Amino acid sequence: xxxxxxxxxxxxxxxxxxxxxxxxxxxxxxxxxxxxxxxxxxxxxxxxxxxxxxxxxxxxxxxxxxxxxxxxxxxxxxxxxxxxxxxxxxxxxxxxxxxxxxxxxxxxxxxxxxxxxxxxxxxxxxxxxxxxxxxxxxxxxxxxxxxxxxxxxxxxxxxxxxxxxxxxxxxxxxxxxxxxxxxxxxxxxxxxxxxxxxxxxxx
Ligand SMILES: Nc1nc2c(c(=O)[nH]1)N[C@H]1C(S)=C(S)[C@@H](COP(=O)(O)O)O[C@H]1N2
Ligand SMILES: [Mo]
Numbered sequence: 001x002x003x004x005x006x007x008x009x010x011x012x013x014x015x016x017x018x019x020x021x022x023x024x025x026x027x028x029x030x031x032x033x034x035x036x037x038x039x040x041x042x043x044x045x046x047x048x049x050x051x052x053x054x055x056x057x058x059x060x061x062x063x064x065x066x067x068x069x070x071x072x073x074x075x076x077x078x079x080x081x082x083x084x085x086x087x088x089x090x091x092x093x094x095x096x097x098x099x100x101x102x103x104x105x106x107x108x109x110x111x112x113x114x115x116x117x118x119x120x121x122x123x124x125x126x127x128x129x130x131x132x133x134x135x136x137x138x139x140x141x142x143x144x145x146x147x148x149x150x151x152x153x154x155x156x157x158x159x160x161x162x163x164x165x166x167x168x169x170x171x172x173x174x175x176x177x178x179x180x181x182x183x184x185x186x187x188x189x190x191x192x193x194x195x196x197x198x199x200x201x202x203x
Contacts (some may be wrong), residue, residue: 019077019087021194027084033148034080036182037118040168044152049099049136050115050171056104060171063152066136069094074135074156079194081161091145091156093137096129096172109174113181114155114166122164122181123190124157126174133159136169161192161199 017026044063052058072095079085105126112129114122128134138145138153145151150167157164163183184190189198197203 017087020085021079022197024079024083024085024194027086031086031149032080032082032084034082034162035148035167037120039148040117041147042117042152042168047152048171049153049169051099051103051174052171053174054106054109054176055100055174056106057102059099059103061099066094066099066153069098072098072135074137074158076158078156078158078162078165081163081188081192081194081199085194090141091135091137092139093135093153095132096134096136096155097132099136099172100130103174105174108176111175111178113173113175113179114164114169115171115173116166117168117170120166120168120182122166123179123184124160124164125178125191128160128164128191129157129172133157159193161189161194163188164192 020026047063048060049066050060071092073090073092075090077085077087078089110126112124112126114124134155134157136153137156145154153169154167155165155169178190180190187200189200189203191198
């Protein structure tokens with residue numbers, strides 16, 4: 001992996017890590033907490049993940065059941081719309097592809113609404129959570145995901161701005177239309193591609 005020394009300059013221009021999308025800075029080893037609501041206390045004894053809506057097989061998995069799937073790991077970068085990026089992070093859990101293979105989306109399904117235990121929602125086109133692009137994770141760098149970062153489990157959709165990655169995730173609803181989620185109703189972009197700087201509606 002290529003790394004550049006932070007602050008190294010040549011000919012008056014900062015050398016930018018090519019992993020940083022436009023307008024983003026490297027937050028280094030810090031991991032800021034961005035939470036709009038109170039942090040919930042969830043027990044893995046009662047925790048479930050539910051897929052509902054336009055699927056052949058609506059399904060609810062318990063903590064033990066979701067851990068029985070093949071584990072999948074993401075290693076890469078995350079990008080918050082407030083301009084920090086965190087490079088080279090590692091999360092493990094289950095791929096959303098694996099869960100959708102069990103629930104079997106209907107041909108009419110075009111979007112998903114990620115649902116959280118706190119009422120937080122965020123909308124995504126189905127194609128942004130399939131093809132190895134999205135996970136439900138409970139492990140960060142080999143340890144249980146800290147509660148302030150969405151533990152016991154959150155979604156990660158790291159190719160989009162990080163507000164698309166619901167903390168304390170409770171499930172996904174498959175829909176045949178685009179239904180703006182919490183931040184999207186409050187002015188954030190529907191899609192949120194950091195490489196296109198899709199920060200706010202109209203970007
Ligand atoms: N439930 C919930 N999920 C959320 C948020 C939130 O406020 N509540 N904030 C989003 C935003 S804006 C970001 S940048 C990331 C922050 O995750 P972190 O606090 O683990 O850095 O979570 C996203 N998911
Ligand atoms: Mo964010």
